[in-house]
Amino acid sequence: MRLSTYILKRTAFVIFSLIGLSILVFVLARVLPGDPARMAAGPRASEEVVEALRRQLRLDRPMYEQYFYWVTNVLHGDLGYSLVTRRSITADVLEYLPTSLELIVLAAIFEIAGSFILGVIAGRYSYKWPDNLVRVASYIGISIPAFVMAIILQLLFSWTFKIFPTTGMLSQGIQRPPVVSGSVVLDALIAGRFDAFVDVLWHMILPALALCLGAMMQDARIIRSGMVENKDKDYILMATSQGLPDRTVMFKYLLKPSVIPAVTVMGLDIAALMANAFLVEIVFSWPGFSKLGITVMLNKDLNAIVALVLVIGVIYAIANIVVDVMVAYLDPRIRLMERGE
Amino acid sequence: MQIKESIGKISARYDLKRKWYRFSKSPLSLVGLVIAVISVFLALAAPYVVPYPTHAGLVTNFKDKFLPPSSTYLFGTDEIGRDVLSRTVFGFQYSLMMAVVVLTLVIPPGIISGLIAGYYRGTWIDTLIMRIADVFIAVPPLVLALSIAAVLTPSVFNAMMAVSLMWWPWYTRLVYNTTSALRNEYFVQAAEVMGASPLRIIFGEILPNCLGPILTKITLDVGWVILLGSALSFVGLGAQPPTPDLGTMVASGGNYMPDSWWISMFPAIAICIIILGFNLLGDGIRDIFVEEAR
Numbered sequence: 001m002r003l004s005t006y007i008l009k010r011t012a013f014v015i016f017s018l019i020g021l022s023i024l025v026f027v028l029a030r031v032l033p034g035d036p037a038r039m040a041a042g043p044r045a046s047e048e049v050v051e052a053l054r055r056q057l058r059l060d061r062p063m064y065e066q067y068f069y070w071v072t073n074v075l076h077g078d079l080g081y082s083l084v085t086r087r088s089i090t091a092d093v094l095e096y097l098p099t100s101l102e103l104i105v106l107a108a109i110f111e112i113a114g115s116f117i118l119g120v121i122a123g124r125y126s127y128k129w130p131d132n133l134v135r136v137a138s139y140i141g142i143s144i145p146a147f148v149m150a151i152i153l154q155l156l157f158s159w160t161f162k163i164f165p166t167t168g169m170l171s172q173g174i175q176r177p178p179v180v181s182g183s184v185v186l187d188a189l190i191a192g193r194f195d196a197f198v199d200v201l202w203h204m205i206l207p208a209l210a211l212c213l214g215a216m217m218q219d220a221r222i223i224r225s226g227m228v229e230n231k232d233k234d235y236i237l238m239a240t241s242q243g244l245p246d247r248t249v250m251f252k253y254l255l256k257p258s259v260i261p262a263v264t265v266m267g268l269d270i271a272a273l274m275a276n277a278f279l280v281e282i283v284f285s286w287p288g289f290s291k292l293g294i295t296v297m298l299n300k301d302l303n304a305i306v307a308l309v310l311v312i313g314v315i316y317a318i319a320n321i322v323v324d325v326m327v328a329y330l331d332p333r334i335r336l337m338e339r340g341e
Numbered sequence: 342m343q344i345k346e347s348i349g350k351i352s353a354r355y356d357l358k359r360k361w362y363r364f365s366k367s368p369l370s371l372v373g374l375v376i377a378v379i380s381v382f383l384a385l386a387a388p389y390v391v392p393y394p395t396h397a398g399l400v401t402n403f404k405d406k407f408l409p410p411s412s413t414y415l416f417g418t419d420e421i422g423r424d425v426l427s428r429t430v431f432g433f434q435y436s437l438m439m440a441v442v443v444l445t446l447v448i449p450p451g452i453i454s455g456l457i458a459g460y461y462r463g464t465w466i467d468t469l470i471m472r473i474a475d476v477f478i479a480v481p482p483l484v485l486a487l488s489i490a491a492v493l494t495p496s497v498f499n500a501m502m503a504v505s506l507m508w509w510p511w512y513t514r515l516v517y518n519t520t521s522a523l524r525n526e527y528f529v530q531a532a533e534v535m536g537a538s539p540l541r542i543i544f545g546e547i548l549p550n551c552l553g554p555i556l557t558k559i560t561l562d563v564g565w566v567i568l569l570g571s572a573l574s575f576v577g578l579g580a581q582p583p584t585p586d587l588g589t590m591v592a593s594g595g596n597y598m599p600d601s602w603w604i605s606m607f608p609a610i611a612i613c614i615i616i617l618g619f620n621l622l623g624d625g626i627r628d629i630f631v632e633e634a635r
Binding site for chain 2: 016
């Protein structure tokens with residue numbers, strides 16, 4: 001009903017932004033110096049070969065025609081041909097994206113669980129030592145970039161204390177389970193390979209922590225402020241004076257309005273997770289999207305760069321819609337405001 | 342006339358004093374200020390304060406390579422024997438230069454587009470500006486910056502251009518929100534009724550009231566731009582070696598972990614401290630304006 005209209009509205013809005021994004025990256029890749037046909041053919045190819053390739057890639061047509069040709073292909077699931085990996089970009093994306101996504105999902109789970117637990121503890125014991133600890137941690141958390149956090153965690157927990165593996169996805173001697181979904185965790189479960197499942201998770205813990213620790217502290221602090229602010233409100237006083245147990249007041253009445261700001265911020269956090277995955281994966285040699293991304297970027301593979309930006313844009317858009325819907329669900333004021341229009 | 346002027350001067354001075362008093366009440370803000378001042382000082386005075394100024398470039402000193410921190414080399418030496426401390430201090434130069442250039446390029450267009458979109462709220466001008474801004478926000482900033490830097494061929498200058506290109510919409514959004522809230526205030530309506538031109542209202546009435554949030558954002562952004570810049574050079578799409586950029590140093594030191602941890606760890610800590618400093622400073626400035634609004 002109302003919520004569905006809201007979702008539709010948000011989706012239409014996001015699709016509009018994505019069209020804009022596709023135009024932006026496409027134009028940037030075409031306007032900036034460098035001849036794609038020459039790059040595709042190689043420096044020693046003759047002028048005729050380059051000319052033929054240019055015609056084949058439709059680079060001799062006007063820009064808008066090129067764009068529509070490209071968009072039509074993208075909508076059919078064809079992202080083009082990568083000049084670096086020498087194969088279809090769609091295939092590359094399907095191979096590398098799932099391994100990155102599983103890392104991001106685990107980081108998101110850590111982030112949400114951790115921020116809730118820490119935020120509630122800090123809010124419950126506000127202005128006491130657990131609260132102060134969370135505040136200090138949030139200042140430190142915000143100042144440590146994810147790639148620095150990755151290096152610190154790696155140095156501490158895998159080099160010095162040797163608790164976690166330093167790099168990679170699977171230990172030596174453990175075969176990768178047959179690819180079904182692309183995500184190694186899921187594939188291991190599908191194949192019933194419990195050893196691989198545990199091993200992958202074990203390899204994922206440090207990268208996921210490096211990704212989420214900073215944002216986790218931030219969110220914990222936002223939840224904490226929400227709880228402290230709402231604690232003095234009349235409806236809480238009423239609930240307490242009616243003799244409801246502390247636990248019920250806290251989790252049923254206090255927590256829900258207090259998490260709304262944190263959920264809103266999580267939209268931005270998803271952006272941070274996706275972007276930071278690029279850096280953290282490098283530190284841990286995780287064979288994910290960033291490996292592909294950095295390779296094509298360093299080699300100036302325009303087709304692939306454009307495609308990757310668009311893919312990330314789509315994932316980001318979906319994640320943002322989910323967050324918006326969650327906020328609307330948690331906060332009836334937003335739904336009602338939409339009704340007023 | 343003269344009396345009025347001097348009253349104005351006194352009240353301005355008083356205002357500044359009051360702001361400083363509020364700011365100085367918070368120890369964290371003061372820590373931020375101290376860190377920021379020290380970073381700027383180190384960046385400006387780098388060639389004069391570091392022990393080995395020549396080590397900023399491509400100097401080789403193989404007999405001293407991979408030395409751990411000691412009294413001669415406080416932060417140790419890197420793979421070709423350069424002093425990590427000297428290079429880290431020079432790294433402040435690049436980081437702060439990045440922040441200054443990017444913010445100078447980004448703030449004017451960001452503020453002006455936000456003011457215009459907010460003033461003409463609800464018209465096609467608003468829609469046009471804000472939808473264009475949304476396009477730049479449709480991808481995580483780092484990803485877009487990485488891609489643009491890659492397309493432009495990696496260098497310090499192109500990294501600055503790439504970061505600037507995706508940074509302005511955040512100012513547009515911030516100023517837009519403030520402006521569209523101020524749009525219906527009485528003082529703006531009064532100016533309109535008196536026949537003031539849109540230009541005069543936008544820059545004379547609305548802009549001065551946006552300065553608090555803008556100033557806060559600028560301070561916080563110094564940290565974020567430095568972070569983004571170091572991330573770009575960390576993956577090899579920003580400053581190129583032998584430039585003593587903090588991100589580049591962290592990345593190249595990564596090859597010699599864990600035995601020579603100091604090569605990447607000290608520049609990494611330096612990045613963290615700069616970001617922490619400007620964050621604390623920004624929080625302090627925000628608190629001044631938030632309290633004033635109350």
